[in-house]
Amino acid sequence: MITNRSSTRGRPRRFDPDTAVAVAERLFHARGYDAVSVSDLTDALGINPPSFYAAFGSKAGLYARVLDHWGGTGAIPLDQILREDVPVADALAALLEEAARRYAADPEAAGCLVIEGTRCNDADAREAACALNRAAEDRIHDYIAARYPASAASVADYVSTTMSGLSAKARNGHDLPRLLATARLAGGTLAQALAG
Amino acid sequence: MITNRSSTRGRPRRFDPDTAVAVAERLFHARGYDAVSVSDLTDALGINPPSFYAAFGSKAGLYARVLDHWGGTGAIPLDQILREDVPVADALAALLEEAARRYAADPEAAGCLVIEGTRCNDADAREAACALNRAAEDRIHDYIAARYPASAASVADYVSTTMSGLSAKARNGHDLPRLLATARLAGGTLAQALAG
DNA sequence: TAATTAATGTAGGGGTCACTACATAAAAGC
DNA sequence: GCTTTTATGTAGTGACCCCTACATTAATTA
Numbered sequence: 001m002i003t004n005r006s007s008t009r010g011r012p013r014r015f016d017p018d019t020a021v022a023v024a025e026r027l028f029h030a031r032g033y034d035a036v037s038v039s040d041l042t043d044a045l046g047i048n049p050p051s052f053y054a055a056f057g058s059k060a061g062l063y064a065r066v067l068d069h070w071g072g073t074g075a076i077p078l079d080q081i082l083r084e085d086v087p088v089a090d091a092l093a094a095l096l097e098e099a100a101r102r103y104a105a106d107p108e109a110a111g112c113l114v115i116e117g118t119r120c121n122d123a124d125a126r127e128a129a130c131a132l133n134r135a136a137e138d139r140i141h142d143y144i145a146a147r148y149p150a151s152a153a154s155v156a157d158y159v160s161t162t163m164s165g166l167s168a169k170a171r172n173g174h175d176l177p178r179l180l181a182t183a184r185l186a187g188g189t190l191a192q193a194l195a196g
Numbered sequence: 197m198i199t200n201r202s203s204t205r206g207r208p209r210r211f212d213p214d215t216a217v218a219v220a221e222r223l224f225h226a227r228g229y230d231a232v233s234v235s236d237l238t239d240a241l242g243i244n245p246p247s248f249y250a251a252f253g254s255k256a257g258l259y260a261r262v263l264d265h266w267g268g269t270g271a272i273p274l275d276q277i278l279r280e281d282v283p284v285a286d287a288l289a290a291l292l293e294e295a296a297r298r299y300a301a302d303p304e305a306a307g308c309l310v311i312e313g314t315r316c317n318d319a320d321a322r323e324a325a326c327a328l329n330r331a332a333e334d335r336i337h338d339y340i341a342a343r344y345p346a347s348a349a350s351v352a353d354y355v356s357t358t359m360s361g362l363s364a365k366a367r368n369g370h371d372l373p374r375l376l377a378t379a380r381l382a383g384g385t386l387a388q389a390l391a392g
Numbered sequence: 393t394a395a396t397t398a399a400t401g402t403a404g405g406g407g408t409c410a411c412t413a414c415a416t417a418a419a420a421g422c
Numbered sequence: 423g424c425t426t427t428t429a430t431g432t433a434g435t436g437a438c439c440c441c442t443a444c445a446t447t448a449a450t451t452a
Contacts, residue, residue, distance in 0.1 A: 008449075008450070009397045009451075010399065010450075011398050011448040013400090014399080034230060034317055039439085039440095047400090048402080049440085049441070050399080050400065050441095050443095053440090053441065053442075054399065054400085058440080058441080059440070059441090115364075118368060119367065119368075121228070121231050154378070155381070157365070157374050157377065157378045158377075161358070161361040161362060161364075162357070162358065164368075165360040165361025165364070166357060166361075168311075168361065169353070169357045169360055172315075174357075181353065181354075182354050185350060185389045186354065186357075186358075186382070186385075188385055188388065188389070189382075189384055189385030192385075205420050205426075205428065206418080206419060206426085206427040207417060207428050208429075209428090209429065210430075233409070234411075235408085235409085235410095244431055246411095246412075248411095250428085250429065251429090255410065
């Protein structure tokens, strides 16, 4: 029993909010939060500002919806990569390679939506992105800590810093081969980093 | 015989452009290009917009002056670090450590002015920062290539990607110990990366 | 059919952005 | 002293930003 649009009274929507979130995700990913205006969004959605604000409350509100949606679409599936049945170093190396692949997959929307969002100039949007990013970093940290408690903090920092670098360089135009080579060099030091 | 203000005709300036560049450098470094308005700059300098535009032409014009000035102030002295008389891996590791130190030196102006500038939303300012960043990356590449031509491209990418990550994380609040630990983990893999 | 509910389209508000027209002030050259 | 040159202060400009007031339209409910 999913809430079926919370009673169907009133004039029906002329657009699908879920589709709108997907369109917005694309725009935010391609250009970054600050460089996408509400006009850009309403134009892309074919709606007028009042419809936009009735549905999403604010630009940052829509961005929060996009971040929620992200877990099911563009986000790296940490569940599948940070496996208990493989060496930690191998899993983290696979994580970096997967990041490289995803960040370079679409040259028009390079890098990580969330990592880039943590650096925008709107306080609300930035905090939402930071919260999501912290959650991901915590999962990486806890995954390492289960088997390497002493080096978890430093290795988790190393991995997340490398991912930030990969995202930045993807946006600076580095293509898949370059990002992948970088990710592999970074991954190659994990075994000794964990041991140290 | 330095050009002494190109003839002293006319009403004298009430501010020193070089001081203004230093003040602007501080503001751009602290908040990023996009988040600093011309009003912020004129307020900080105690001047009015016409004086600002007469002296610098535009906001991006002042930013270009800041980038020129940067080489003599905040920039990492590649000359002194990329030495011919030390192993390449050691020099690059020292470069990463020095980056960590500088990016965390001032929490109010974290990260690298130039790297952060390559990601701003103004086309002129971004291109100026990218040009300067490319020059630095080329120097790193050429330094490596002199002794390790086969791995120069990938190792240079790895080093610059790590620096981008360090700058990003510095701006996300990572302090000196964390950045330094990350830089050292990254530096530890350089010897084998060069050999590979 | 009438009342209620909700989303729409038109039009615009208040603010900030980078930037400038213009008259004035302060120096040097004649 | 008068002209020329340059920087200044006052006071804006148009463009764009995020967001909204308000009347209207289109659906359900009574």
